[in-house]
Amino acid sequence: MIASDLLDVPVHDDAGAQLGWVVDLRFVLDGAPDAYLARARLHGLVVSPRTRTSFMGFERSSVRHPWPVAPILRWWHRGAFLVHWPDVARVPHPDEGAGPGDDAAVVLRAGYTAYEPGL
Amino acid sequence: MRRRRTGSRDVPRGPEPRQPGRVLDARLHLLDRQVLDVDGMPVCTLDDLELEAVDGRSAPDEPIDGSVPVVVAALLTGPVLGTRVFGGRPPASRWHRLSWAHVVDIGTAVRLSVRSDDLDATWLERWTHDHIIGRIPGGHHDPESS
Known part of the structure; x- marks a missing residue:
């Protein structure tokens, strides 16, 4: 799996309601120590309910x-949230969504928790 | 099947717990950054990230869900211009992988611990040097050092 398989993909809850799109992936350098840096663990997905990407x-x-650029962009992305990786129930296969009518989406588990996306 | 949208678009959000390590967002801090080798020479731009399960169970082309922790296995660079315009992704064979173990620092650029000459990602630059630039008279040396 590569990062592009997740970015810009629609996000649905377990009932099928669309919550938004994956606009970024959040990593935390707290994995097992590697040669120089710790492994970058996929911590969660940043989801925006109104836009497919972030600027x-x-x-x-x-x-x-x-x-007014910052306030406008902040308003445009209002409602964005972070969902932790363990709350992700399903990730689309890379070949999904390639054709018209394909419905590739990230599906969250029931009872997932949304967090403030601030860094 | 057409999915329905939630009514208010606003999901209740709680405060994010403080994380024990440095926090990086892929698009903000990694993707499209310049990659420099140990001497500060440009290697490539960072086009994508290869993700793998911590236990290494997943194949590179297989999706992974949230039941297993996922880490960055490698930085990827390759021919992404067409896929960024028209969609899709390059085949796995066209990617050049730079192992995460070689990453020394992440700032305005991503710094590696290896020399660019040792990386497959710079083969085109070496080929151009050997077969095109090197055949031009004077093309084998730095003009300022002659």
Whole structure:
């Protein structure tokens, strides 16, 4: 699996309701020590309910400038949330979604928890 | 089947617990960054990330769900211009892999612990040097050092 298999993919809950799209993948360097850095563990998916992608991550940072770019982008991405990787029940196969009518989506487990996406 | 959308689009969110290690977002901190070798020479841009289960059970082309922890196995670079415009992904054979074990630092660029000459990702640059630039008179040395 590669990161592009997850990015921009729709996200559904266990009942089939669309929650948004995966706009980024969050990693934490807390895995087993490697040669120089710790392994980068996939911590979760950043999901935006309104847009398929994110621009500069304003919705995840405390940056307020340049005005009005930052406030507009923050408003545009309102409602974005982080869902932890263990709450992901299903990831689409890379070949899914290639044709018209294909419905590839990341499906979350029942009772998943949404977190603030801020860094 | 057409999926229905939630009504308010706003999911209740709790505060994210503090993590024990450095936090990186793929698009913000990794993808499209320049990759530099141990001497600071440019190697490539970081086009994608190869993910694998911690226990190594999954094949590279197989999806993994949240039941198993996943880590970055390698940085990937390859011919992504077409797939970024038209969609899809390059076949696995077209990717050049840079092992995560070679990553020394992640900042404005991603720094490696190896020399670019030792990496498959720079084969085109070496081929161009040997077969095109090297055949031009004076093409074998730095003009400022002659």
